[in-house]
Amino acid sequence: LAKTTQPISMDSYEGQEVNITCSHNNIATNDYITWYQQFPSQGPRFIIQGYKTKVTNEVASLFIPADRKSSTLSLPRVSLSDTAVYYCLVALRGGNKLTFGTGTQLKVEL
């Protein structure tokens, strides 16, 4: 299973765009890249998933370069409610594990 590396923490202000980059140098050909958000004492919540290039949904965008060794989660115009831990995972779609690392603690201030 590919290991991921993300910054431990990031700070931002309301209204700004936040980009969290994840490194996954050993990603396998069939692995997908998935991001989750977790608020304190709640279970993680799926944000977005991608395989290559760019994926966008109503919450975020995911940018994946051609070599797939990294990915960037982009949160447009963050608000205080986006303060949470964000996890980057790589996994087979039908695989037996979703392995969560320590994630990135995003703190959004006024």
Add this chain to the structure above:
Amino acid sequence: EAQVTQNPRYLITVTGKKLTVTCSQNMNHEYMSWYRQDPGLGLRQIYYSMNVEVTDKGDVPEGYKVSRKEKRNFPLILESPSPNQTSLYFCASRVNTEAFFGQGTRLTVV
């Protein structure tokens, strides 16, 4: 509404007293799993199940049992709880790499 329901949400018990944490999902997902979350250690997988009557150990299975007699339910059993099993527990069901987590069960073993 698609959901994963865990019970109880909070539990304080004594060492050695058997307990069961229930988990139920209404999305007809084949894959279900249990995680525990501890400060500084992140989310660690305890057990997972790829389908009815198919279960397997995750990263930290010692001291836990599970069963999967029907698709919707995946209870976590602690036959003889110990204080080192004090933790926040999450059940999840999953399709591909999109996992749906329950609200969590905060267990304290004294």
